[in-house]
Amino acid sequence: MVPHLVTALTGPINELEQRVLDSMPAIERWFRLEWMEHTPPFYTSVDLRNAGFKLAPVDTNLFPRGWNHLTREMLPLAVQAAQAAIEKICPEARNLLVIPENHSRNTFYLENVAQLVRIFQMAGLNVRVGSIDPAIKSPKKIELPGGETVCLEPVARGKRRLGLKNFDPCTILLNNNLAAGTPGILEDLHEQYLLPPLHAGASLRRKSSHFHSYEELSKRFGKLLGIDPWLINPIYAKAEGEAALATQIDAVLAKVRRKYKEYGINEKPFVIVKPDDGANTGIMTVRDARDTEELLARMKGSNAELLVQEGVLTQERVHDGFAEPVVYMMDRYVVGGFYRVHAERGSDESLASPGASFVPLAFSESAHLPQPGAKPGASAPNRFYMYGVIGRLAMVAASYEMEATDPEAEVYE
């Protein structure tokens, strides 16, 4: 189930969306069966792009921030899902330690930490925030603009466990994406649950691994829906360094061009080039040969691993800016979402950049809840449902990706 939230999308329901809405029971069953075999990430957020003819995930975050942009009405769903997650992992849990990013002066970010603390407290845990920032040497209370406070405490590492002074957690929840690599202080914690696992860290994850898993899943899911998987899957290629880049850009653009022709889509294909590791900086839109040249000049001599990904236009606009939906999940449940809006970016550019703002999605106020089989007009369809489906599909892909990249996985040959 996906909560019924108000989307910016209000036009007629196109074929893809209708197919998704009609297949709801089959889709929900498909997810239930997946979760019998695979473990959902503890929490996930997924950035989507809806071009109308096509809907695809473009980023799957395993250390989601931005929980503070979920409306208050959504919190009970997040709390209930958090209870389910905790119950599965460690029912005996009393204490949960949240490890945030180190930039402790960013009160926007700390509002997110405060919201996470609130969610897990309401789920019935003792929650404290332990910083791995060496600059935090004693408990530091930070007042937030909303009137709350967050207390960052220095973590204390024992031989086998991590905690705070007088606080021994059974579960450690990372909200720090470990972009700078895995800190030693988090290694060899075999007595505690450390979530997400260290190999989900931004320095170790590869976007290409994720989209490889997603592509495979989109084929199976496309078969379930009876649709071309391209309608939910962004074409991608991996390029190592400058040398391979032009070739891969051309290859992806050629594939997209062919698809646009097949579907009679009158838009200019473009690709997004981004680092293949977890970093979300230096994301660039490539529309033509000149963009490619510029990028190659910038990349000169570089060996960086890059992901060349089909660009998906966004059709949606909120407050006069282009917008993309972000879907939040806790355990296997969709618990909310919001729009990321960027007033200064175009419909073919990444919106995840400085200057973006966030517009919460409200619960639908429609008098009737969506009900399959109801007379047309009697119930408003849940336009957010489709986003919840593709968000969850990307979450399943992340689960496959984590299995495939687990350094401690047992290999049966």
Added chain:
Amino acid sequence: MVPHLVTALTGPINELEQRVLDSMPAIERWFRLEWMEHTPPFYTSVDLRNAGFKLAPVDTNLFPRGWNHLTREMLPLAVQAAQAAIEKICPEARNLLVIPENHSRNTFYLENVAQLVRIFQMAGLNVRVGSIDPAIKSPKKIELPGGETVCLEPVARGKRRLGLKNFDPCTILLNNNLAAGTPGILEDLHEQYLLPPLHAGASLRRKSSHFHSYEELSKRFGKLLGIDPWLINPIYAKAEGEAALATQIDAVLAKVRRKYKEYGINEKPFVIVKPDDGANTGIMTVRDARDTEELLARMKGSNAELLVQEGVLTQERVHDGFAEPVVYMMDRYVVGGFYRVHAERGSDESLASPGASFVPLAFSESAHLPQPGAKPGASAPNRFYMYGVIGRLAMVAASYEMEATDPEAEVYE
């Protein structure tokens, strides 16, 4: 976690409630550990009575109706919990059959059925309603005052399975409390999940078994909270027929009188006498010897099994009538609640009688969510939390009761 709903209760927080609020992490952990060993009923509603000094369950319904009195805002919680329940019981499920009560002309009741259908459809199942009323010989569409329709279809029984024409469910959800005994058509369905189990039926369940389980649990729970279990447990005795009744009434009244004295409570003790089986008719308040005589006269020669239960005053008033909260649970989760209000009943009478009305509890609109440890005044406490705790405690008791009365239980000696 318990959703933060607005209660009628707005006075100062008394000692019992404060103890419950302060013990939240310990309480939630206690429930998690219980559910490791025991299976929650599929769905449950619990009637509570809050006397201020004491809060106790007085009825635990395993075939809850009244789902239509839950507000629209609560539905996502119910749907999410329904998903969790289905996933546990039968992840492969496609089809769910709901079996309602037979009184198909009661549109109040059918609004409840429509709400249940909606919840499970939104959880991603194909849901249809199968009547076991022999009067239903072909599909019957009934228009409801709210504009919806419910279609009652005649069930079709095969040798080993129950379904509808062209509809083979994997799970059958009873919303019919089987007050007239177990119909043969529901027996020997070993290939399908039939929930709740037949031994939860009103003709087989005994209130005294339930309150026996509850009493045992309240002792353990009282220890956890450091309180006298009487503060959450209604004293009871079982009486078989007229002969034992006067003695048991006196015995219960004497115990309550002792407790009132111990706590300096300046109220007149009373008992509620009700059938020990699942029926909720003929419930009577006994305040004094005259009431007892009247009851004995009525009972003359009867062998009926009765439950004599300490009466718990209700302190709460809504719209100038006395009110009692009803807590709704799906699987192990509290998903909502409402007040049952009866304008013509006193604070020491059962409100579950004709003429009662239902006032949904709204989600709290308080600007701040309750947060343990927050500055006083910075967060409004969740007054509904305590109701969710005692409601769930009664649900755990029902789980123990179902285990103890399961005719197919394996006995290890």
